[in-house]
Amino acid sequence: MIRHLFTLIWNRKRSNLLLIVEIVLSFFVLFVVSSLLVYNVYNYRQPMGFDYQNVWEINLNPGADTTAYNQKLQLTMQRLKATKGVIGVTKTSSNTPFSFSTMNGAYSYKGKQMPYNDNFDADDDFRDVMKLKVVEGRWFDHRDAASTRTPIVINTALKNAAFPNEKAVGQIFTDEKGEKEWQVVGVIAGYRAASDFTEDAPLSFRRRALDYDMTKKASSYELPVLLLRVQPGSGAMLEKQLIKEISNVTKGWSVTVNSLEQNRVAKLKFVLTPLIVLGLVCGFLILNVALGLFGVLWYNINQRKAEIGLRRALGATGAGIGGQFLGEMLVVTTLGVVLGLGLAMQFPLLGVFGVASGVYLQAMLLATLIIFALTAICAWQPSRIAAGIQPAVSLREE
Structure with a gap:
């Protein structure tokens, strides 16, 4: 099955290459933001070392x-x-x-x-x-x-x-x-x-x-x-x-x-403002990536209706068709994440932000989970549409 998925991906390598590049860039952005998030959350949970109350x-x-x-x-x-x-x-x-x-x-x-x-x-x-x-x-x-x-x-x-x-x-x-x-x-x-x-x-x-x-x-x-x-x-x-x-x-x-409690609140507002802005920018980028992935998958399904109809005529189930599209997307995502991890590994090796290696590793894990969850969600609805296509419909359009 996996070999078959790689064959299908290779046959459509031009369009899949664009998807992989998009996933790599998205992973890299998520990795950087996740590094800052993990670093700040870790510091926030550490003891202050003094009592500022009263x-x-x-x-x-x-x-x-x-x-x-x-x-x-x-x-x-x-x-x-x-x-x-x-x-x-x-x-x-x-x-x-x-x-x-x-x-x-x-x-x-x-x-x-x-x-x-x-x-x-x-x-x-x-x-x-x-x-x-x-x-x-x-x-x-x-x-x-x-x-x-x-x-x-x-x-x-x-x-x-x-x-x-x-x-x-x-x-x-x-x-x-x-x-x-x-x-x-x-x-x-x-x-x-x-x-x-x-x-x-x-x-x-x-x-x-x-x-x-x-x-x-x-x-x-x-x-x-x-x-x-x-x-x-x-x-x-x-x-x-x-x-x-x-x-x-x-x-x-x-x-x-x-x-000092008043001073702490004022400092928190000052420190959190750029973090919130960065989070909003990252969220906007993720939304655009999700819409792009959804659109590409939708277009692929419309372009491959004949293929889907032929497989259904040969006895493929709707679940099998949907699983194929979802599997293709997850394989493409895996290729993009592997390339993204190769770039991300340079950060702890070069000490880019000067933080502990554990922060980078947690950020890589978080970015990976988010990318896979994002692509799975984007692929779910188009896969359901593909699974519902009947042979007669696809042959009539062809």
Whole structure:
């Protein structure tokens, strides 16, 4: 039977070649979209590494006021910690969770450059406020104040890249020239701060005290950003009280308050918009492919009515005729998918998107299933029409 199907396909090789090309292109588009889909779904299902619920972000802008900056900031944090409804307060850099701000760089270890990683500034209270999980070593504390090297905490992704077979605690990173040094004091499980769809990429936290000179700030990222963990259910009343406490100390600094949950929703809208547009474009392409396949099959049936009538006259059943057309389409689809898989295999081999090979394999499987389901659906109705053709009808038309 299969040999017979290949013979029929070869006899109509010109029209079938066009079908195969169309299937290959459709498979390739589906593979690319499926890769992005699998990659984002996989990341979405991973733990964030921190608890963003009931955490508020306070952005302070002193403007031109640099008088007693550190004293005002320290007093502000003390007042906030003493406010009823506030569980913890920490100072960090502007690249807070779900923000549109990033800082990155690369360390060197024993003369070898490490992967680029996101950098975050944090104080000793950051872990408790964000509920980070330390898996090796410790978080920053008062012991780091006298350190001759800048203490840092890294995540497991950076540890695995830099020290795959060693303990990370105590290891020393340098800059490219070997002039600056950072010492690892701890390792956290993860911290996917950019969005729900961000992978667990290498990152590091640098301990930053409150005693740097604000008058020498070089850019806006030096502006103070505070993260507050508040009691569940806190709302406008607490926000009003916090702004009042800050205003009483800073006298003229501008203050904005947002919850990380609000920031997360805003970031999700930003990230999902291009994905939705891509999905709609892909759906439109699939619809056009389906209509094209349906039209080609319909045309083939009309062109082969004499053949169908002759087979029916020789005793072929309607189910057999329908199965033949469906089988031909599935064989053509298989040829197209095999060629498409040959192209898709280049992605993991060349590391095109820089994602794990498992993502590509799942995308190939998903694209294959969709293509076969699509062609089977498109071939089903024309096959039923072919199965219902009677010998007398086809001979009369001939």
